[in-house]
Amino acid sequence: DVKVTQSSRYLVKRTGEKVFLECVQDMDHENMFWYRQDPGLGLRLIYFSYDVKMKEKGDIPEGYSVSREKKERFSLILESASTNQTSMYLCASSLNAGSGYTFGSGTRLTVV
Amino acid sequence: RKEVEQDPGPFNVPEGATVAFNCTYSNSASQSFFWYRQDCRKEPKLLMSVYSSGNEDGRFTAQLNRASQYISLLIRDSKLSDSATYLCVVLSGNTPLVFGKGTRLSVIA
Numbered sequence: 001d002v003k004v005t006q007s008s009r010y011l012v013k014r015t016g017e018k019v020f021l022e023c024v025q026d027m028d029h030e031n032m033f034w035y036r037q038d039p040g041l042g043l044r045l046i047y048f049s050y051d052v053k054m055k056e057k058g059d060i061p062e063g064y065s066v067s068r069e070k071k072e073r074f075s076l077i078l079e080s081a082s083t084n085q086t087s088m089y090l091c092a093s094s095l096n097a098g099s100g101y102t103f104g105s106g107t108r109l110t111v112v
Numbered sequence: 113r114k115e116v117e118q119d120p121g122p123f124n125v126p127e128g129a130t131v132a133f134n135c136t137y138s139n140s141a142s143q144s145f146f147w148y149r150q151d152c153r154k155e156p157k158l159l160m161s162v163y164s165s166g167n168e169d170g171r172f173t174a175q176l177n178r179a180s181q182y183i184s185l186l187i188r189d190s191k192l193s194d195s196a197t198y199l200c201v202v203l204s205g206n207t208p209l210v211f212g213k214g215t216r217l218s219v220i221a
Contacts, residue, residue, distance in 0.1 A: 043209055
């Protein structure tokens with residue numbers, strides 16, 4: 001089975017801190033994605049990547065950046081954390097454009 | 113218009129009941145469709161793909177109506193363990209999957 005691993009299950013950070021959320025997948029998938037999920041808003045796409053060194057903005061990229069230096073790793077960066085970035089962050093990967101996604105178990109980030 | 117719309121529920125049904133969820137999508141060029149299941153405080157997991165001819169997996173049946181742009185999920189003989197949120201998911205072109213906000217199901221003993 002494909003495994004998508006997110007480095008932290010729970011994180012608490014202070015406003016203004018730079019935050020790194022790490023995601024690693026072990027099945028040589030081309031595509032990786034970062035979503036956030038909030039009550040009543042569903043899953044919203046932040047950034048995605050279809051190849052190493054490649055990144056594309058999703059629907060809500062403001063306040064975030066990403067890094068994909070290696071195929072298996074896709075990092076989400078909060079440049080200066082704010083309280084409205086308190087959320088559940090979910091990383092996903094897929095083999096190709098037409099296949100379903102496998103999600104990591106999520107990181108619940110609280111910014112205080 | 114939202115790309116993928118679902119009735120948020122909750123649907124509260126007794127064990128053994130049959131329940132159906134519908135989902136509508138706005139992009140007529142969409143080519144792939146999925147149902148995901150998400151348990152409380154867990155990540156979404158792929159339940160089943162939806163094929164044009166309809167498909168069945170045990171107690172679960174998925175249907176696609178391209179003319180009306182809707183997808184359905186039917187669960188027969190509901191179990192307590194079916195309680196979860198069901199997400200309708202659509203793929204259009206080479207863009208990332210678009211997720212509906214989900215329909216919450218509670219199966220009651």
